[in-house]
Amino acid sequence: MTEHTHPRIYGTDRDGPDAYTTRPGHQYVELAGGPLDGQLLDVTGLTADQRTTGAYLITEHSAYGPGGRASYAPTFNRPDGPWVWEGDVP
Structure with a gap:
């Protein structure tokens, strides 16, 4: 197993050439807790409203199995991150 010094970028192939490069x-x-803990989410294209509401992110390790979603959102006192896991959704 290869040791990486940077967190993986959400949505990249674990073994891909850019999986750990911002x-x-x-x-x-940063995504904190839940199935995507420690990964980084690129929020560059999100609007200010989208950044305050968070996102449902597809994961292979959801309570609903592969293709389920994990809900992540910023906390009130730290709107710029990390986004914390709120639970899984189908």
């Missing part, structure tokens, strides 16, 4: 000019938030 892109210049992009903004990321």
Whole structure:
């Protein structure tokens, strides 16, 4: 198993060449807790409203099985991250 010094970027292939490389000019938030704990989410294209409401992210490790979603959102006192796991949804 390869040891990585940076967190994996959500949505990348675990073994892909850019799985652990952030892109210049992009903004990321860390995902805390749940099945995607420790990954980074690229929020560059999200609006201010979308950044305050969070997202349902597809995961292979949801309570609903592969393809289920995990709900992540910022906390009231830390709107710029990390986004915390709120639970799984079908």
